Amino acid sequence: MAAEVTTTNPDFFKSKVLGHPSGLFVLFFTEMWERFSFYGMRVLLINFLTMAIIGNNPGWGWSAEQAGALYGTYAMLLYITPIFGGILADKYIGYRWAVVIGAFIMTLGHASMALEGESFMYIGLGLLVLGTGFFKPNMTSILSEMYKSFPEKKDGAFTIFYMGVNAGAFFGMMLCGYLAEKVGWHWGFGLAGIFMLLGTLQFWLSKPIFGNIGEVPSKEKKAAAAKLASESKSEDDRPNPFTTVDYILIAVSTIIGLLYAFNDPLSKIANINIFKMLTIGKVDGSIVAILIGLVVFLFVVISRLSRYSKVVRDRMIAVIVFAFFTIFFWMSFEQGATSLVLFARDNTQRILNGNSALIFNIVNTLLTVIPLLIISWVLILLARQTWNKTPWANIILGITFLGVWGTAIWMLNYDWTSHAYAVKYKAVETPVMDKETGKQKMDDKNQLVYSYTPVTETYVSNPTDKIVDREVILSSKTLYEVGQEIKVHPELDNFIILSAEKENKIRSDYQTHTKDSQIATAQITEIRDNQVEITVAWFSILNSFFIIAFASVISKIWDSRYNPPAAFKYGLGLIIMAIGFGLLAFGAYGIQEGVRVSMVWLIFAYLFHTLGELCLSPVGLSYVSKLVPARMIAFMFGMWYLAIAIGNKLAAVLGGQIENITNQYSLSTFFLIFTIVPIAAGLIVMSLHPALKKLMHGVK
Structure with missing residues (x-):
């Protein structure tokens, strides 16, 4: 007490x-x-x-x-x-x-x-x-x-x-x-x-x-x-002040790094290249600049490490090794903010009908309501303890939860009460030809493959065109009758039913951009069971859900006799995460343009990404605090966050290549990159265990 x-x-x-x-x-x-x-x-x-x-x-x-x-x-x-x-x-x-x-x-x-x-x-x-x-x-x-x-x-x-x-x-x-x-x-x-x-x-x-x-x-x-800092007598805590040269070189590498960070979007979006004068042959100037900055930064790190005592130096080297492999992890894991968002939107089957839609609505309702009830209960407990001291804080907190509950109920009601319709429209049927053989492609059921282009209101007929009826299932909050004529608009290889307001807005946009209207006329042929279109964002919640579900299990494993060394946790984290990308590569293998893969592949990918994160993510910061003397923790945390920053930047740069790599090779090839590289990095860091154990000088 x-x-x-x-x-x-x-x-x-x-x-x-x-x-x-x-x-x-x-x-x-x-x-x-x-x-x-x-x-x-x-x-x-x-x-x-x-x-x-x-x-x-x-x-x-x-x-x-x-x-x-x-x-x-x-x-x-x-x-x-x-x-x-x-x-x-x-x-x-x-x-x-x-x-x-x-x-x-x-x-x-x-x-x-x-x-x-x-x-x-x-x-x-x-x-x-x-x-x-x-x-x-x-x-x-x-x-x-x-x-x-x-x-x-x-x-x-x-x-x-x-x-x-x-x-x-x-x-x-x-x-x-x-x-x-x-x-x-x-x-x-x-x-x-x-x-x-x-x-x-x-x-x-x-x-x-x-x-x-x-x-x-x-x-x-x-x-x-x-x-307290000045009274430290330990050789390991011996001061190592930054020299003027250190500060100058740190400033140079920082400026180069920040200029690169801004130059990347400027060059790709506005065609402004700050480093154009550094271009050597076919090597872009930004690559030259970042290599110069990296050399300067490594010189500072190596020169500073050489001034520490052996034990401190060795332990800091171990931290730097872990930080280096952290880059490979976040480079892959953070695809969740870029390429996986696009994969969920453009390549994943997100439209469910009948029993599938019913099951999703039940699961989504439970996923939403149960956590909200638990957190609301905690809110009530907090209000009971703090109402006398901070009534207005509790009122504000209550308002936020009313807002969350209101938005959640509106979301669930939207999905549960949407109407599904079978909709018929006219389309131009065109054979899909194989570029290598010159013959029409066959699907996995030995059926001839065709593409279908909707007949829009700006369509100009061609005598050779084959016009056919096509049917699609669409959902809407509006009630329609069988036989009723509607306007539809193609979006993300599907259609949406247009209200009068939306129709006028889209027509205006086509005129503004001087493009031919893609609005088409269709007809309601049948009222179907409920249909749900899962939002792109829904898949991203899986990471948080799996963390909450499995964090305590992984934590108990680490607290048991099965607790592996840090290098093996790192390796496991990288390899387990890579399995998730391997599943995506397998699921996307051989798919044709316009074909979407089952959402199961993306769900399992997020599961393995989360398990990998739970193996690796908590380890890094823990070892920084264990291996680094107290007076240098802030500096080394800065180094650690720098490694994560580099990983995030690389993730977005590589994730942005999903369209280019898919067009040149395949979608499966894109995901294989994030399968092979983390596995290789994981095996390397695990093989470094004896060396890292020696560098850590007894820290476990």
Whole structure:
């Protein structure tokens, strides 16, 4: 009990929820809303940027390569700005103010993205990067400070906090994605911003719960920390100050890295190449620049390592080795934000009819309602403990949950009450020829293969055209009668039924872009059982769901006698994740253009990606804290986040090549890249176990 006297708030543990201080659950919900907004926006971005510029829900019509370049720079900067945000909070503004400032800036970013216009999109992304820099590192800092006198409760606290992260990601991608795809992109971007704003308010109004925790560091506190550092007598803690040359070289490599990050989307979207003068023959100038920056950076790292004592140097080398293989993991895993979004949209069978639609609606209802009931119960427990201290924070939190429940009920009602119709339309039937043999292609049932082009209102007839009747099952919220004539529009190799308002809007867009209208006339032939079109964003929630489902199981394995060394956990993480891509490569093997693969392949891919993440992701940060002396932890965490930033950028750059690689080779070949490379990396890091064990000097 003596430990309670040392905490910054002696009464902190008197107000408990599920055995933990109520302040933990304030952080839980704050992080939940931030992750809701972050992942809600993230799951939309690539889809929005690459969606056709004319349609029911038009986007910007970018190529996957252009969209990947922009997203990659955004994702890269998200892991770099927190390095500076953590420093500012530590020295000047305190953790709590940093969280509030970051959340407010991110709210402005989401608001900007909800507005029409290209400039608002870029401003919004910039604000999100800046806000994340303040927010991301300081939530965990507050949590660490809360439990500094109660280390035995820290693991449990971080587990609960991590559940908040995944709950936010789960509902953000589900609800923002659904609203954006069914109503309009800016509704999805806007919903993310609304919950970010409300989450900020509830955190700020909960100030009385935290006491002095997260406040601006006092002069006395800074002096005590400095004294503690200066009193260290250990050879391993011997100071190794940065020299002037170090600072200059770090600045040079940083500038080159940032210029490359911005040059990538500029060169692919606006055809502006900052590094054009560095081009050597066929080697692009940006590649030359990044190689120069890499050489400079490696020189700094090697020169600094040489100045440490042997034990510290060896352990830091081990951390750098782990960081290097982390790049390969995130390079593949983060395909979930780019290429897998496009694969779900363009190549996965997302339309279900009859019993399949019924089963999906039941499963989706349970997936939505059960987690919401559990989290709402936690909200009620928190309100009971904190109502007297922070009534307005609880009111704001209650409003957010009313909003989530309302959106979720609207989503479920939309799917349960949609009507399905058999629709007949006219199409031009054309034989599909094999380029190699010059003969008409045959399918796996030895049937001749044809392509069908809808007869639109701008169609000009040709005497040789063979016009046939085609039937498709479409869903709509509107009630139609058998025999009724309707207007349809092709989108993503399917059709949508147009309301009068949508029809007028699309006609206007065709005129604006001086393109021939693709609107076609069709007829309702039969009223069918319910049909559901699964949103693209729905598949992205699987990662969060599987984390919540399997995290405790994996954690128990690591706590048992089967706990493998770090190198083997890394290798297993990479190989298990690669199996997921292998399944996608197998599922996509030999598919023809216009044919979609079963959603089962994507579900299993996300399962294996999540299991790989649970093997590898927690290990890295844990070993940074174990292997690095306390005075260098901040610097090495910065190095670690830099590795993740590079992995995210590479993921988006490679993910943006899905169209190019598919056109030149095949979709299966694209996924094989992310199967073979991580497996090779996993086998290499496992083979390095004896060397890494030696470098770690007894740390387990």
